[in-house]
Amino acid sequence: MESKIIAAVSEHPELYDTSCCHYRDIAKRKLAWITVSKEVGISVEKSRRKWKSLRDTYLKQSKKEQVDEREDEAAAVMPQEKEDSENGKKRHKSRAAVCEKDMKIQEQLFLHLKRHASSAPAPIASRDELFLSSLVPSLQRLPPQQKERIKFEIHKLIYEAI
Known part of the structure; x- marks a missing residue:
């Protein structure tokens, strides 16, 4: 259909x-x-x-694909370009x-x-998968360093609960 x-x-x-x-x-x-x-x-x-x-x-x-591409591009940014973007120079x-x-x-x-x-x-996702999927948009909006810290904390909570 x-x-x-x-x-x-x-x-x-x-x-x-x-x-x-x-x-x-x-x-x-x-x-x-x-x-x-x-x-x-x-x-x-x-x-x-x-x-x-x-x-x-x-x-x-x-x-989602654009975010992934941006992360790949950000990893390949040269040091000078990083300085320029950190100084507030933006491309329009x-x-x-x-x-x-x-x-x-x-x-x-x-x-x-x-x-x-x-x-x-x-296939139909489980309730746990649906819950975790609901967190993805919020996680994607975070800066990379904070995103990694939060993912680590989630892993830590699960590990401690087991």
Whole structure:
């Protein structure tokens, strides 16, 4: 079903492309969702929820990958570049670069979702896995040194409890 929704929504840029001239046209978007729901064979509301879920899953995954890439880049930063960033010098992206990045993310979303839509569903996680997964976003926002200290403390607590 995921691949059907992805294929159906991809035919209607007014549903996902913020640069599309019809993106803010509520009537066009409503008609597009009706068309998508007919193609997929489920209600408009279920189609919208399923699409939102797929999109959010993809965005979370791509953010996680970006964080991983940043950590790899940070490890490769030269000493002089580290000093510059510590002194408050920041690089700003141009608006065109941001728009280009948004378009690439949307393209990657469709490719990623098409690839994973046909794969077997993931096994249901245990309550412990769900709890630990809920901590990941907060942990990712921390500076690397503090993140490592907290991970160590968690290991220590578990070790002491055993």
